[in-house]
Amino acid sequence: MSRALGRAGLLLGLPVILLVTWWFASAGSKSFYQPPLETIIKVFPATWTAARFRSDVLPSLGRLFLGYGLAVLLGIVLGVLIGAHRRLRALVEPLLEFLRAIPPPVLVPILILVAGLGDPTKVLVIVSGGIWPVLLNTVEGVRGVDQVLADTCRTYRICGWLRMRTFILRAASPQIVVGARQALSISIIMMVIGELLGATNGLGYTVVQFQRGFEIPEMWSGVFVLGLLGVLLSLAFTLVERRVLSWYHGVRAAERSGR
Amino acid sequence: MLRTRFIALLAVTALAATTSACGSDDSSDAAPATGGADKVKVGVIPIVDVAPIYLGKAKGFFTKQNVDLSLEQAQGGAAIVPAVVSGQYQFGFSNVVSLMIGQSKNVPIKAVANGNNATADAAKDFSGLLVKDSAITRPKDLEGKTVASNTLKNIVDTSVKDLVRKDGGDPSKVKFVEIAFPDMAAALDANRVQAIFVVEPFLTSAKAKGWKQIGSFAAVSPSLQVAAYFTSQQLLGEKADLVKRFSAAMKESLAYADAHPDEVRQIVTTYTTIKAEAAAAMTLPKFAPDMDKTSLDTMSNLLVQEGLLAAPADTAKLFQ
Amino acid sequence: MTTPRVARRRAGDNPALLGLVGILAFAALLEVLPRAGVLPAEYLPPTSRIVSALLDEFGRGSFWQAVGGTITTWLLGLVIAVVAGIVLGIVIGSVPALRLATASTVEFLRPIPSVALLPLAVVLFSAPIRSILLLVVYASFWPVLIQVLHGVTDIDPVARETALSYRLDRWRRARYLVWPTTLPYVMTGIRLAASVALVLTITGELLIGGTKGIGERIAVAQSSITVPSMYALIVVSGLIGVLANVATRRAERLVLAWHPAVRREFPL
Structure with missing residues (x-):
């Protein structure tokens, strides 16, 4: 019981300290763009009403989940292919690096032509940003599989899907999971970027609209919502990760307790 | 937030030496330069609308007013208002609606010169x-x-x-x-x-x-005022004289630009990559030397009608 | 995967050459699609026109100044983000209590987009380059931190047991156990951060301006309807990304020569 309390204290300690510090540091702030935390909290309930959640947050979440899911799926599939085939990797790596370094905002006209102004474009923007950490980590994870295990697999003539599932994906999964975690927050950012284009609703659209309308406390309250979304999704992610990587955490935990 | 500030702080301390050694952008305050002229940075958008200020600079209208002008280009207005409010730039270019909405939210800004206007002919406007x-x-x-x-x-x-x-x-x-x-x-x-x-x-x-x-x-509205040059209340309080000289130079630049469309078309090709023939074919905006109170009030009433403003903007206060 | 791991180096096996083939094939595709009318050439000009616009840019002094400016901002931001990410990542990652205490804060701050921080970044500093740097560092710091955090916990149990039985002290454990395990994660973190930093540098230049970088030139090209030059500048951004990757791969080969991922391809 006391352990759980200690854990909760550790989890909540820093955010509480930061918020309190922010509260006092910003109290009475006259700077237009750095309003007191008190003001931000005051506008929060009136800004993020149930109606707004339905009209702006929910559509954003739908696009986010779809885009993120596609990014992870594509990232793993392409990553395994590229990671496992040396020549394919040599062939596409410079090209991928080239594409990775292109700022998404400048691709807007092409996206309009190819995918229009609706949800497909916004999902595409999320995929275009979220795929890279998954892809890169998967490639590196697959490249870095243990040689001894690879040889063992060959000796036992384990190949095909069985080899992929029991060896390659499993060996690469710790790194794939890092990539998927990275992609989560990047997807939220890309969700906001995507809503700058041809959008009429959405969480990111709302935040930017507040900024343009000089409603700075409301804008900061929107930043809060984005941050909270990040925390919630990361909690959900941790739960999924514990299931998917239970064997891995098991190994590492056994090692820790055995110390 | 605090983390941001902390990182910001980190960035500053780590970079203080390096960036000032690079030296390109550091003297940003409106401090008097060696020649006695006030160094002034103006945030503009690389479009035809700001041709008068480029032309005025080339013609020496600002030097005459002891203003050492440097023009900084940004893609849109998103960064210009905060940059002017914080003093990164001394003046900025913005459309009048953003300024009115800003005023209604108590953004400490004030328009000091006309930007550009629609033409008088509805069928042949910019x-x-x-x-x-x-x-x-x-x-x-x-x-x-x-x-x-x-x-x-x-x-x-x-x-x-x-x-x-x-x-x-x-x-x-x-x-x-x-x-x-x-x-x-x-x-x-x-x-x-x-x-x-x-x-x-x-x-x-x-x-x-x-x-x-x-x-x-x-x-x-014919000759609708579309944009304006603005400054911060702070600069207005501290250097009212500088603001007055900037406004005067701007007024002269606008009048000159309006009277010399060919020079406007020419100067546009220097700060954008618009080709000379495209510049020759464009319809130029009108550059009135003074702000257009009537059209500003028209626009303000439209904003009230659309619910973007709760009450008509105090155009007399915001636009001199 | 089925070929023996011993590198067989034939003429067609040269990775640099293959990479060039990949890029050229992509360029050829973008030449053909607009010409065939699949994509409108007006908004997406064929490669040849982009290349000729790029060559025009090469001839301008101001272009090279812009490239220099962008690379300076980018490298500065990247170095700060990488150093801060590695140091904080190792410190936080090695102390479970710290890790637990910072977890929610990190997850809160990570998804905050730079567009939302733009006004704050502009207000905090008097020089535009610092506002841009803040955005660059903020965005590229997190990928490094997260990679390092995960890397630190990925230590092989057997290796740790071994280190403990040999009674390696804290410093040596960090040097011979933690660091080598973390390094592959760090390298991926740097590669991720490099492109994020580049994207943010150019976006920052585009939105804030005032540093005469490539982003500012893109803004001008956009508002002047010079579509080929706009794409030429975007290509420059992509090329910087490719060069950054070549550099990190080189570094990787030096520092990770022992790692299976590298060893397999570049036999010692």
């Missing part, structure tokens, strides 16, 4: 509402259609709504989506929207495709 579909012939026909606006809840969609209303239509039936000026032609070409509202140089290039014009800023 801006235009364009359609591709020949079935759409007038603003009223836009009911149920989608129109591209560079930003939402700002000057362009407010103007289009006014045109629809004046034509007997219901502006609430028009749908707006946000697309930047440079990307609008692509959207209309691909039939993603049914109408676009563009300014020069996009207007001439879009009209060349045979698209029809059914409205403009000038149709909202």
Whole structure:
């Protein structure tokens, strides 16, 4: 019981300290763009009403989940292919690096032509940003599989899907999971970027609209919502990760307790 | 937040030496330069509308007022207002609607010179509402259609709504989506929207495709004031004299630009990459030396009507 | 995967050459599609026109100044983000209590987009380059931190047991156990951060301006309807990304020569 309390204290300690510090540091702030935390909290309930959640947050979440899911799926599939085939990797790596370094905002006209102004474009923007950490980590994870295990697999003539599932994906999964975690927050950012284009609703659209309308406390309250979304999704992610990587955490935990 | 500040702090301390050694951008305060002239940075957008300030600089109108001008380009207004409020820039260029909305939210800014105006001729303005579909012939026909606006809840969609209303239509039936000026032609070409509202140089290039014009800023109100140069209340309080000299130089530049369209077309090619022949074909905005109180009040009333302002803007206070 | 791991180096096996083939094939595709009318050439010009616009840019002094400016901002931001990410990542990652205490804060701050921080970044500093740097560092710091955090916990149990039985002290454990395990994660973190930093540098220049970088030139090209030059500048951004990757791969080969991922391809 006391352990759980200690854990909760550790989890909540820093955010509480930061918020309190922010509260006092910003109290009475006259700077237009750095309003007191008190003001931000005051506008929060009136800004993020149930109606707004339905009209702006929910559509954003739908696009986010779809885009993120596609990014992870594509990232793993392409990553395994590229990671496992040396020549394919040599062939596409410079090209991928080239594409990775292109700022998404400048691709807007092409996206309009190819995918229009609706949800497909916004999902595409999320995929275009979220795929890279998954892809890169998967490639590196697959490249870095243990040689001894690879040889063992060959000796036992384990190949095909069985080899992929029991060896390659499993060996690469710790790194794939890092990539998927990275992609989560990047997807939220890309969700906001995507809503700058041809959008009429959405969480990111709302935040930017507040900024343009000089409603700075409301804008900061929107930043809060984005941050909270990040925390919630990361909690959900941790739960999924514990299931998917239970064997891995098991190994590492056994090692820790055995110390 | 605090983390941000902390990282910011980290960044500053780590970079203080390096960046000042690079030395390109460090002397940003409006401190008197060696020659006694006030160094002034102005945040502008690389478009035709700001030609007078470039022309005035080239003509020495600012030097004459002891103002050492440097012009900083940004893509849109997003960064210019905070930059002026914080003193990164001393002056900035912005459309009048953003300034009015800013005033209503107590942003400490004040317009100090005219920016540019629509022309007197609704059919031949530097801006235009364009359609591709020949079935759409007038603003009223836009009911149920989608129109591209560079930003939402700002000057362009407010103007289009006014045109629809004046034509007997219901502006609430028009749908707006946000697309930047440079990307609008692509959207209309691909039939993603049914109408676009563009300014020069996009207007001439879009009209060349045979698209029809059914409205403009000038149709909202002839000589409608579209933009203004503004400064922060702080600078106004501390260096009222500098602001006065900037305004005077700006006024002279605007008058000169309006009287010398050929020089405007020439100077545009120096700070953008617009080709000389394209510059020659453009319709230039009107550059009135003074702000246009009547059209500002018109716009302010439209904003109240659209619910973007709770009460009419105090244009007398905001725009001198 | 089925070929023996011993590198067989034939003429067609040269990775640099293959990479060039990949890029050229992509360029050829983008030449053909607009010409065939699949994509409108007006908004997406064929490669040849982009290349000729790029060559025009090469001839301008101001272009090289812009490239220099962008690379300076980018490298500065990247170095700060990488150093801060590695140091904080190792410190936080090695102390479970710290890790637990910072977890929610990190997850809160990570998804905050730079567009939302733009006004704050502009207000905090008097020089535009610092506002841009803040955005660059903020965005590229998190990928490094997260990679390092995960890397630190990925230590092989057997290796740790071994280190403990040999009674390696804290410093040596960090040097011979933690660091080698973390390094592959760090390298991926740097590669991720490099492109994020580049994207943010150019976006920052585009939105804030005032540093005469590539982003500012893109803004000008956009508003002047010079579509080929706009794409030429975007290509420059992509090329910087490719060069950054070549550099990190080189570094990787030096510092990770022992790692299976590298060893397999570049036999010692």
